[in-house]
Amino acid sequence: MRRTSAETKSIILAAARERFAADGYERATIRSIAADAKIDPAMVMRYYGSKEKLFAAAAEFDLRFDALAGVAPEQLGAAFVRHFLRQWEAGESLQVLLRTGITNDGAAERMREIFAGQLAPRIAALTGDPASAPVRAAMVSAQMLGIGLARYILLFPPVVAMSEDDLVSWLGPTIQRYLTADRP
Amino acid sequence: MRRTSAETKSIILAAARERFAADGYERATIRSIAADAKIDPAMVMRYYGSKEKLFAAAAEFDLRFDALAGVAPEQLGAAFVRHFLRQWEAGESLQVLLRTGITNDGAAERMREIFAGQLAPRIAALTGDPASAPVRAAMVSAQMLGIGLARYILLFPPVVAMSEDDLVSWLGPTIQRYLTADRP
DNA sequence: CGTCGAAGTCAACAGATGTTGGCCAACGAT
DNA sequence: ATCGTTGGCCAACATCTGTTGACTTCGACG
Incomplete structure (x- = not known):
């Protein structure tokens, strides 16, 4: 032994x-x-x-959005982007989910749970608008998954080359809009 | 025979x-x-x-961005979104690429070729700014791949439920900004 | 020391996969 | 009618997969 x-x-x-x-x-x-x-x-x-x-x-995973409590409303976009990028780089968990969620139905289901179950409530709490939270969460997820895909899986050179600050500058306003703009 | x-x-x-x-x-x-x-x-x-x-x-594929020639500059964002959504739904090609590009290196390489080789030149031509075109193309790709992932692969319910017009409303301004806003 | 249980190893299984070569069967030209 | 060409099928191959069961080692406790 x-x-x-x-x-x-x-x-x-x-x-x-x-x-x-x-x-x-x-x-x-x-x-x-x-x-x-x-x-x-x-x-x-x-x-x-x-x-x-x-x-x-x-594939156990927790996005740990509780770390975002107390962020000023007008800085939520940038804070979200930074938080997501750190989650991508912290461990392999998100990459496990994305790589497998595309061929494995169980992983896709777990992904839906995580993004709808962890992100949407957080957005509802942060913005005070529970009705639109699922759509906002989905839009934020789509953007952040797209960036993760381009940067860590498909390795698009311009995205790989960008610094964390560059990415925050590009993505921050987008996420801010998805979080707080009036529903189109 | x-x-x-x-x-x-x-x-x-x-x-x-x-x-x-x-x-x-x-x-x-x-x-x-x-x-x-x-x-x-x-x-x-x-x-x-x-x-x-x-x-x-x-996996042969052509994004056919030539269809976007002649669009007014301030409507490029919405036009891009609509064009991408139609490409996702027209055939299985984009879904083939995304599903396989994630486990197959050859497909990932082809994906990089398509998005850098077909999208970036088009953006350079449409915006008249060749220097920033690769980054803009990468940001547009990331957003549109993220939406495709959420809508057609992972099947996030809110994204699946949205109409094409809904998606254009949400994504149009984002793409417009990636295309034409000053570099951050 | 001897025994028991848990940690580790070995070899094998049944099934699926990419790939190959040989064998039919149908058509067109002669 | 015959013959060669060509589309189609069958059976088999070597390999790899997840999974199983029996066997060996080793430490703790009586």
């Missing part, structure tokens, strides 16, 4: 996150994950039961 | 486009494409050589 079971379990999870983020659901094989973790593929099954369940564990 | 070779070739290509658009690169198997086309899998190989080459043929 070299390691405790909890240790190996988290080693596997870390390797899984990396592989899912880099390769997507289908190409991230259990064997490759196990190889990264320097562990027998059978252990992955022992601890997580199946590839689906391992993925579910790897 | 029931059909001519060109006929079956295009039948295969149509089935391939649908499968790639619906399932992504890995899950769209040659066998399933052949089954859709009611044809033996071996025929796919005979006509296209390999799965990679079949995919390359299925």
Whole structure:
């Protein structure tokens, strides 16, 4: 018994996150994950039961919008952009979700939950307009997912080259408008 | 000899486009494409050589921005949005690219070519500012890809529910700003 | 020391996948 | 009618996939 079971379990999870983020659901094989973790593929099954369940564990995610409480209303756009960019770079979780959500229905469902369930209520609270919050949340999500796609997945050179401040300058007013402008 | 070779070739290509658009690169198997086309899998190989080459043929695409020539400068934003939405709905090509571009490096490369190679020159011509065109094109791409992702792939309910006019109202000013506003 | 349980390994399975080569069957020209 | 060409199909291949079960190692506790 070299390691405790909890240790190996988290080693596997870390390797899984990396592989899912880099390769997507289908190409991230259990064997490759196990190889990264320097562990027998059978252990992955022992601890997580199946590839689906391992993925579910790897895709746990919290956007942590509570960090945005107390921001002045006219600076919400810029604050949102900065927060999202940091979330993209903090861990592989968002990239896992985006890479897999496109071929895996379960991941797409989770994505809908996260953006509708975590973002919309926050927007409702911050703007005081619950009725339009779902649409605003969807527009903000679409813009920020598009940027994440261009910058971290498709690697569009101009977007990769931009600094965080550049991106905030471009995107801040857009998000601000989606959050607070009158409904068209 | 029931059909001519060109006929079956295009039948295969149509089935391939649908499968790639619906399932992504890995899950769209040659066998399933052949089954859709009611044809033996071996025929796919005979006509296209390999799965990679079949995919390359299925991912041919032209954004046809020439249709935007002659639009008044202050209406470019709305015109772009409408044009993109029609392109998303016209055929499966954009969905093929997005679904596969996320796991397949070749598709990602093609996506970069299309958006940098077709969109940026058009923007340079329409705005008369070649220097900032690549960045503007990238921002427009990010926003429109984000909307396509939300509406056609991830199926965010509020985005799915919106009409084309609703989307133009929300997105038009954003695109207009990305196209013509001073560089931040 | 001996035993028991948990951590780790090995080999194999059944199924699916891309790909190949050989074999039919139908058509047009001779 | 015959023959060659060409579209179509079948069976098989090697490989890879998720998953399973039996076996081995090793530490803790009696």
